[in-house]
Amino acid sequence: MKIFLMHVGSHNSIDLAFTVSKTRTIAELIQKLPRNCPERPFFESQILQNAFATGSFNCWGIPEKAAPSFEKTQPGDLVLFFPEIGAKGGMEYMGVVKCTCPVRCYEASRILWPETPNERLFPWLFFFDTEKVEVSWNQFLTDVAYQPN
Numbered sequence: 001m002k003i004f005l006m007h008v009g010s011h012n013s014i015d016l017a018f019t020v021s022k023t024r025t026i027a028e029l030i031q032k033l034p035r036n037c038p039e040r041p042f043f044e045s046q047i048l049q050n051a052f053a054t055g056s057f058n059c060w061g062i063p064e065k066a067a068p069s070f071e072k073t074q075p076g077d078l079v080l081f082f083p084e085i086g087a088k089g090g091m092e093y094m095g096v097v098k099c100t101c102p103v104r105c106y107e108a109s110r111i112l113w114p115e116t117p118n119e120r121l122f123p124w125l126f127f128f129d130t131e132k133v134e135v136s137w138n139q140f141l142t143d144v145a146y147q148p149n
Contacts, residue, residue, distance in 0.1 A: 002077045004069070006060065013083045015113050015122075020081055020093050020130050023056040024112065032111045039105040051075075051098040051127060058095060058130040061109055061122025070124035073100055079128065082137070089137040095128030 008016060018024075026048055033040045042048065048057070060079065062070055074097065081093040101108075104123035113122065135143070 002072065002074070004073065004077060004079045006079060006081045007085055008081060008083045014115055016081065016083060016093070018113050018115070019059045019061075020095075021132075023058055023130075026052065026055045026057070029108055029111060033107055037107040038103045039101060039108050042101045042103060042105075043108070047099055048127065057098075057127045059112065059125050059127045061105065061112065061126075062124045063120065063122055064104075064124075067124060070100070070126070073097060073126050075099055079126070082140075085137050087137070091133055091135040091137075091140055094131050094133055097126050097128050099127050101125045101127075 026043060029043045030040070033043060049055075051057070060081075077097045079095050079097060080091050081095075082089055082091050084090070101124075105125045106121055106123050108125065109121040109123055112125075116122075
């Protein structure tokens with residue numbers, strides 16, 4: 001198991017509200033995706049259905065340039081979400097990856113994050129169930145035995 005820290009940044013926190021703190025449904029995506037888009041077969045597949053028997057999921061997407069990190073992400077990895085770091089920041093959400101989409105999801109990104117500033121797309125998607133947590137940045141550093149010096 002690998003652990004990934006997602007420093008979202010306060011100016012990008014709007015995206016958390018669409019897919020991390022809110023669940024989405026497979027049916028919703030299938031209904032809204034264009035028939036010929038490359039990611040549609042994944043959303044219609046048994047892979048996603050088997051990972052989320054209820055049909056509801058949480059997910060996160062990363063930008064095109066982060067593909068090397070995405071390629072390292074596997075089911076069973078832990079993802080920690082920090083809207084902010086530093087004295088005012090902390091971990092607010094976490095999730096264990098259940099599956100990843102093997103193709104770029106440009107159309108799904110537009111559906112999942114409709115209010116992303118500057119129409120930035122997140123084509124590399126991974127899926128999980130969100131757990132709400134509250135761990136301050138300083139407590140997190142203490143917990144992982146990180147020494148600032």
